[in-house]
Amino acid sequence: MKGFPKTLKTKDDYYNCLALVAAGELAAADLLAKINSLEKQRYIQCAIVSVAAEKKAVTVYYCDEAAAGMAFVSGDVAGTVTAVTHTQSDEQQATGETGNDRTVLTLSKNIAADSTVIGLEKAATVAGMTADDITALKGVLKQYE
Structure with a gap:
Protein backbone atom coordinates (compact mmCIF):
# COMPACT_ATOMS: atom_id res chain seq x y z
CA MET A 1 0.00 0.00 0.00
CA LYS A 2 1.19 3.52 -0.76
CA GLY A 3 0.23 6.36 1.55
CA PHE A 4 -2.49 6.61 4.11
CA PRO A 5 -5.95 5.17 3.27
CA LYS A 6 -8.50 7.79 2.21
CA THR A 7 -11.36 6.24 4.16
CA LEU A 8 -11.53 4.24 7.34
CA LYS A 9 -15.02 2.87 7.95
CA THR A 10 -14.74 0.19 10.64
CA LYS A 11 -12.98 -0.57 13.88
CA ASP A 12 -10.91 -3.18 12.02
CA ASP A 13 -9.73 -0.52 9.56
CA TYR A 14 -8.35 1.57 12.42
CA TYR A 15 -6.66 -1.41 14.07
CA ASN A 16 -5.14 -2.47 10.73
CA CYS A 17 -3.69 1.01 10.37
CA LEU A 18 -2.35 0.77 13.91
CA ALA A 19 -0.55 -2.43 12.92
CA LEU A 20 0.93 -0.59 9.92
CA VAL A 21 2.08 2.22 12.22
CA ALA A 22 3.73 -0.38 14.48
CA ALA A 23 5.45 -1.86 11.41
CA GLY A 24 6.72 1.58 10.41
CA GLU A 25 4.69 1.71 7.19
CA LEU A 26 2.39 4.58 8.22
CA ALA A 27 2.99 7.71 10.28
CA ALA A 28 1.44 7.75 13.75
CA ALA A 29 0.49 11.42 13.30
CA ASP A 30 -1.68 10.58 10.28
CA LEU A 31 -3.60 7.91 12.17
CA LEU A 32 -3.97 10.19 15.19
CA ALA A 33 -5.48 12.89 12.95
CA LYS A 34 -8.01 10.37 11.58
CA ILE A 35 -8.89 9.21 15.10
CA ASN A 36 -9.39 12.80 16.28
CA SER A 37 -11.63 13.45 13.28
CA LEU A 38 -13.61 10.29 14.06
CA GLU A 39 -14.00 11.33 17.68
CA LYS A 40 -15.46 14.70 16.65
CA GLN A 41 -18.17 12.86 14.69
CA ARG A 42 -19.63 11.67 18.01
CA LYS A 122 -25.03 12.33 19.66
CA ALA A 123 -23.67 8.79 19.30
CA ALA A 124 -21.97 6.48 21.77
CA THR A 125 -20.18 4.64 18.95
CA VAL A 126 -18.74 5.77 15.65
CA ALA A 127 -17.34 3.30 13.10
CA GLY A 128 -18.08 0.57 15.64
CA MET A 129 -15.83 2.14 18.28
CA THR A 130 -16.77 3.40 21.71
CA ALA A 131 -15.05 6.25 23.54
CA ASP A 132 -12.96 3.63 25.38
CA ASP A 133 -11.80 2.12 22.07
CA ILE A 134 -10.75 5.54 20.81
CA THR A 135 -8.92 6.31 24.05
CA ALA A 136 -7.11 2.96 23.86
CA LEU A 137 -5.99 3.61 20.28
CA LYS A 138 -4.69 7.04 21.23
CA GLY A 139 -2.81 5.55 24.18
CA VAL A 140 -1.07 2.99 21.98
CA LEU A 141 -0.21 5.65 19.38
CA LYS A 142 1.61 7.75 22.00
CA GLN A 143 4.47 5.24 22.00
CA TYR A 144 5.00 5.79 18.26
CA GLU A 145 5.12 9.59 18.28
Whole structure:
Protein backbone atom coordinates (compact mmCIF):
# COMPACT_ATOMS: atom_id res chain seq x y z
CA MET A 1 0.00 0.00 0.00
CA LYS A 2 1.19 3.52 -0.76
CA GLY A 3 0.23 6.36 1.55
CA PHE A 4 -2.49 6.61 4.11
CA PRO A 5 -5.95 5.17 3.27
CA LYS A 6 -8.50 7.79 2.21
CA THR A 7 -11.36 6.24 4.16
CA LEU A 8 -11.53 4.24 7.34
CA LYS A 9 -15.02 2.87 7.95
CA THR A 10 -14.74 0.19 10.64
CA LYS A 11 -12.98 -0.57 13.88
CA ASP A 12 -10.91 -3.18 12.02
CA ASP A 13 -9.73 -0.52 9.56
CA TYR A 14 -8.35 1.57 12.42
CA TYR A 15 -6.66 -1.41 14.07
CA ASN A 16 -5.14 -2.47 10.73
CA CYS A 17 -3.69 1.01 10.37
CA LEU A 18 -2.35 0.77 13.91
CA ALA A 19 -0.55 -2.43 12.92
CA LEU A 20 0.93 -0.59 9.92
CA VAL A 21 2.08 2.22 12.22
CA ALA A 22 3.73 -0.38 14.48
CA ALA A 23 5.45 -1.86 11.41
CA GLY A 24 6.72 1.58 10.41
CA GLU A 25 4.69 1.71 7.19
CA LEU A 26 2.39 4.58 8.22
CA ALA A 27 2.99 7.71 10.28
CA ALA A 28 1.44 7.75 13.75
CA ALA A 29 0.49 11.42 13.30
CA ASP A 30 -1.68 10.58 10.28
CA LEU A 31 -3.60 7.91 12.17
CA LEU A 32 -3.97 10.19 15.19
CA ALA A 33 -5.48 12.89 12.95
CA LYS A 34 -8.01 10.37 11.58
CA ILE A 35 -8.89 9.21 15.10
CA ASN A 36 -9.39 12.80 16.28
CA SER A 37 -11.63 13.45 13.28
CA LEU A 38 -13.61 10.29 14.06
CA GLU A 39 -14.00 11.33 17.68
CA LYS A 40 -15.46 14.70 16.65
CA GLN A 41 -18.17 12.86 14.69
CA ARG A 42 -19.63 11.67 18.01
CA TYR A 43 -20.60 15.24 18.92
CA ILE A 44 -22.91 18.00 17.77
CA GLN A 45 -20.84 21.19 17.93
CA CYS A 46 -22.91 24.09 19.31
CA ALA A 47 -21.70 27.69 19.35
CA ILE A 48 -22.00 29.24 22.80
CA VAL A 49 -23.83 32.57 22.91
CA SER A 50 -23.24 33.15 26.63
CA VAL A 51 -21.99 31.41 29.77
CA ALA A 52 -23.89 32.04 33.02
CA ALA A 53 -22.00 33.64 35.90
CA GLU A 54 -21.90 30.37 37.83
CA LYS A 55 -20.58 28.68 34.65
CA LYS A 56 -22.91 25.70 35.05
CA ALA A 57 -25.34 26.98 32.43
CA VAL A 58 -24.72 28.03 28.86
CA THR A 59 -26.90 29.50 26.15
CA VAL A 60 -26.34 28.19 22.63
CA TYR A 61 -28.06 28.82 19.32
CA TYR A 62 -31.17 26.65 19.07
CA CYS A 63 -30.32 22.94 19.19
CA ASP A 64 -33.35 20.69 18.84
CA GLU A 65 -31.25 17.57 19.50
CA ALA A 66 -30.18 18.75 22.98
CA ALA A 67 -31.64 16.63 25.78
CA ALA A 68 -31.11 16.12 29.49
CA GLY A 69 -28.74 13.25 30.14
CA MET A 70 -26.52 13.88 27.10
CA ALA A 71 -22.79 13.88 27.65
CA PHE A 72 -20.94 17.10 26.79
CA VAL A 73 -17.38 18.29 26.27
CA SER A 74 -16.13 21.85 26.32
CA GLY A 75 -12.38 22.30 26.19
CA ASP A 76 -11.00 19.72 28.60
CA VAL A 77 -14.18 19.59 30.73
CA ALA A 78 -16.61 16.70 30.26
CA GLY A 79 -19.90 16.10 32.04
CA THR A 80 -23.63 15.69 31.58
CA VAL A 81 -26.43 18.03 30.54
CA THR A 82 -28.85 18.09 33.48
CA ALA A 83 -31.59 20.27 31.97
CA VAL A 84 -32.55 21.84 28.62
CA THR A 85 -34.77 24.86 28.04
CA HIS A 86 -35.58 26.29 24.60
CA THR A 87 -36.15 30.04 24.56
CA GLN A 88 -36.64 33.05 22.32
CA SER A 89 -34.12 35.86 22.02
CA ASP A 90 -35.02 39.40 23.08
CA GLU A 91 -35.16 40.40 19.39
CA GLN A 92 -37.73 37.69 18.65
CA GLN A 93 -39.87 38.69 21.60
CA ALA A 94 -39.74 42.38 20.55
CA THR A 95 -40.84 41.62 16.99
CA GLY A 96 -43.45 39.03 17.99
CA GLU A 97 -41.80 36.19 16.06
CA THR A 98 -42.71 32.66 17.07
CA GLY A 99 -40.37 29.72 17.52
CA ASN A 100 -37.26 29.26 19.56
CA ASP A 101 -33.80 30.45 18.62
CA ARG A 102 -31.80 29.75 21.78
CA THR A 103 -31.25 26.70 23.98
CA VAL A 104 -30.16 26.99 27.61
CA LEU A 105 -28.19 23.98 28.87
CA THR A 106 -27.72 23.37 32.58
CA LEU A 107 -24.52 21.39 33.09
CA SER A 108 -23.21 19.01 35.75
CA LYS A 109 -19.79 20.72 35.76
CA ASN A 110 -18.47 24.24 35.40
CA ILE A 111 -16.95 25.22 32.09
CA ALA A 112 -14.56 28.07 31.35
CA ALA A 113 -16.18 31.50 31.08
CA ASP A 114 -14.45 32.10 27.74
CA SER A 115 -15.68 28.85 26.13
CA THR A 116 -16.98 29.33 22.59
CA VAL A 117 -18.13 25.81 21.67
CA ILE A 118 -19.74 22.90 23.47
CA GLY A 119 -19.98 19.41 22.00
CA LEU A 120 -23.09 17.36 22.78
CA GLU A 121 -22.67 13.60 22.35
CA LYS A 122 -25.03 12.33 19.66
CA ALA A 123 -23.67 8.79 19.30
CA ALA A 124 -21.97 6.48 21.77
CA THR A 125 -20.18 4.64 18.95
CA VAL A 126 -18.74 5.77 15.65
CA ALA A 127 -17.34 3.30 13.10
CA GLY A 128 -18.08 0.57 15.64
CA MET A 129 -15.83 2.14 18.28
CA THR A 130 -16.77 3.40 21.71
CA ALA A 131 -15.05 6.25 23.54
CA ASP A 132 -12.96 3.63 25.38
CA ASP A 133 -11.80 2.12 22.07
CA ILE A 134 -10.75 5.54 20.81
CA THR A 135 -8.92 6.31 24.05
CA ALA A 136 -7.11 2.96 23.86
CA LEU A 137 -5.99 3.61 20.28
CA LYS A 138 -4.69 7.04 21.23
CA GLY A 139 -2.81 5.55 24.18
CA VAL A 140 -1.07 2.99 21.98
CA LEU A 141 -0.21 5.65 19.38
CA LYS A 142 1.61 7.75 22.00
CA GLN A 143 4.47 5.24 22.00
CA TYR A 144 5.00 5.79 18.26
CA GLU A 145 5.12 9.59 18.28
